Every structure is written in structure tokens, then in C-alpha cells.
């Protein structure tokens with residue numbers, strides 16, 4: 001059978017050219033793989049959910065006589081199936097892990113300079129993947145159609161609709177009309193969430209991995225000492241694939257136990273949507289944006305060529321947009337002439353490392369601002385807008401200078417070394 005296939009498909013050529021390629025080993029290289037495993041689990045659990053979910057807000061009557069939207073009723077049905085709530089929770093928590101792992105993977109790429117020549121293109125594909133993963137998670141928010149889901153999605157609708165000139169069209173594409181209100185919103189978000197966005201993610205992940213295999217992975221620094229000019233690692237098949245298999249099994253096992261122990265909130269906790277909006281906060285990866293919206297005063301509003309530029313646009317689109325543009329330009333600003341083979345050490349690049357730390361502090365402080373109302377209720381000084389602005393702007397600045405000074409003291413002139421030229 002193998003011989004028959006080999007004669008036709010040149011399997012042994014593929015085995016030699018791709019599967020016997022050495023893959024460098026370092027624990028930080030597993031972050032990209034964990035992102036991949038989370039995506040696979042999301043697709044598998046998602047298939048189960050699609051088989052039992054009804055993407056509609058038509059009224060249905062439950063056995064207890066209540067009339068609720070069909071989407072809401074179908075989540076009750078899923079939770080009532082054997083292991084239904086666990087599979088739904090596995091899907092829920094895997095979305096969190098995928099975004100967290102992709103973000104940590106991005107940090108690894110940034111801290112080690114792996115975005116430089118020749119990997120600029122794959123870095124851009126990676127950025128698109130992170131953006132798509134966040135948008136895919138957002139389109140899944142509304143689907144349970146409980147009061148929490150509707151309130152949280154309403155914030156996103158407001159941000160999308162606030163974009164000057166194109167906001168109306170974007171909101172129409174994503175929500176099929178006003179949200180909440182339009183009957184087309186759930187079917188529209190559903191098709192984006194289960195078909196178009198995962199398809200795009202799968203295609204881009206394939207491209208990302210193909211480019212990585214073609215360009216070869218960067219190597220840890222010790223490889224330069226141990227085997228200069230060679231690739232120090234294990235063959236893709238069988239060693240690397242066996243390691244990946246074990247890690248995947250571990251991932252599924254640990255996540256299944258966690259999902260069983262910490263179920264995603266039951267829809268009954270918030271009930272079907274009502275005109276009253278509960279005080280909800282979005283998930284952690286949107287909390288920094290939510291925080292910015294809390295501290296931008298309503299008075300930050302002006303007209304520009306007939307369009308209204310308001311707080312929702314400034315906090316929800318302009319500031320993240322500026323960060324995205326900086327991230328996109330990075331590999332074309334921080335460059336190197338030779339092809340990078342060995343990882344750069346964070347200690348050798350104090351400016352870059354300090355800027356990354358400052359960015360993390362910015363995210364943390366903006367996330368803290370997301371709790372502004374809670375702080376105000378407790379009478380804490382953190383409920384004050386001026387204090388929160390000082391933390392959001394001053395915290396990153398202080399972090400940058402402190403980190404830079406400390407790195408200079410501890411690592412001296414290490415930055416001037418140019419390691420790992422090809």
C-alpha cells in the first residue's frame with residue numbers, strides 16, 4: 001500500500017524533505033503549538049455545539065411555561081445533554097487559552113526579535129491571526145442570548161457603529177442591523193462565528209506553518225555555541241510529532257478536567273434578555289478596552305468632515321488602531337541586514353525589552369480602569385478619573401525608564417553585540 005502510494009505521491013521525498021527536517025527545541029516554542037491545540041479543540045467542540053444550537057431568536061415555550069428565545073432554549077438543551085455542559089465549557093475555556101497563548105507567543109516573538117528578516121511576512125500573518133481570534137471570540141459572545149451575552153455584545157456593537165463613515169456598514173455586516181433588536185443579528189453572528197472566521201483562521205494557520213517550515217525556525221542561542229552553522233534539534237518525524245502528540249493529549253486532559261470543575265456560567269444565571277442591563281464586564285482580553293471607555297470623558301466629542309468622533313471611537317478603535325499600526329510597522333523599523341538564525345536575547349536589547357514591559361503595564365493599568373465603578377462603590381481613590389489616567393499613562397513611562405536603567409546597570413553594553421549572523 002505504502003509502495004503504491006509512494007510511486008504516485010513521492011511520499012519518501014516528502015518524508016526526507018519535510019518530515020526529517022530538524023526542529024529546534026525550546027520550551028517557549030510550545031506557545032505557538034498550544035495556540036494550535038486550542039484552535040483544534042475549539043473546532044471539535046464547536047462541531048458538537050452546532051449540532052444542537054439553534055441560531056434564532058424566535059420565541060419558544062419551555063416545559064415550565066416560560067417563553068424564551070430559541071437560541072437561549074438551545075443552550076439549556078445543550079447543558080442538559082450528557083457531558084453537554086462540560087463540552088460547552090471546554091469550548092468556552094479553550095477560547096480563553098487560544099487568545100492567551102497567542103498573546104504570549106507574540107510576546108516571545110517580540111522579546112526575541114523573531115519578527116526580523118526573513119520572518120516579517122510570517123509575523124504579519126501572526127498579527128492577523130491574533131486579530132481574527134479575538135474577533136471570532138467576540139462573535140461567539142452573543143450566541144447564548146442570555147442577558148449577559150446581549151449586554152456585552154451591545155458594547156461591541158456601539159464600538160463598531162461609532163467608526164466614522166464606515167461604522168454603519170460594518171455594524172450591518174456583523175450584526176445584520178441594530179443590536180439588540182434585529183432578528184438577523186444572531187444568524188449573522190452565527191455564520192461568522194462557525195463558518196467564515198474559523199475558515200479564514202484555518203487557512204491562515206496553514207499559511208503560517210508552511211512559511212515557518214520553509215524559512216526554518218529560529219534557534220536558541222546555545223545552538224550557536226554547540227553546533228555553529230547547523231540546525232540543532234530533533235527531526236519533525238517522529239520525535240517532534242510525538243512531543244506534540246503528548247502535549248496535545250496533556251492539553252485536552254487538563255482542559256477537560258478544568259472545564260468539568262469550572263463550568264461556563266449557566267444561561268439561567270442572567271436569564272433571557274430584558275430591557276434592564278446587568279452590570280457586566282467583558283472577558284479579560286477586552287477589559288483594557290472597556291477600561292479606556294470608562295475613563296474617556298463623554299466631553300471628548302467633535303465633528304470631522306460631517307462625522308462624529310466620540311469616546312467610543314477614541315477608546316474602542318483609535319487607541320487599539322494606533323497600537324496595531326505600530327505592531328505592523330515594527331519589522332520594517334527594527335531591522336537587520338543578515339537573515340536571522342539565532343534568537344536575540346531580551347537582555348541585549350534594553351530599549352525593545354523596556355518598551356514591551358511598558359506596553360504590558362499599559363494593558364494592566366487600562367484593565368484596572370475597567371473596575372472604575374467598583375472602586376467608586378468602595379470609596380477607593382482608584383475610582384477617581386485623574387488617578388486612573390495617571391496610572392494608565394504614568395505607569396508605562398515609569399516602567400520604561402526604570403527597566404531601561406536597571407538593564408543598563410545589570411547588562412551593561414551587551415546591546416552592542418550583534419549575535420547570530422547567518
Ligand code: HEM
Nearest residue numbers: 029032033035036102106114119123126127129130217218
Ligand atoms: C492563531 C494563532 C497562531 C498560531 C496557531 C501560531 C502557531 C505557530 C507555531 C506552531 C509556530 C512554531 C513554534 C513557535 O515558535 O512557537 C509559530 C511560529 C511563529 N509565529 Fe505563530 N502562531 C499564531 C500567532 C502568531 C502571532 C500573533 C505572531 C506574531 C505577530 C506569530 C508569529 C510567528 C513567527 C514570527 C514565528 C516563527 C518564529 C521563529 O522562527 O522563531 N504567530 N507559530
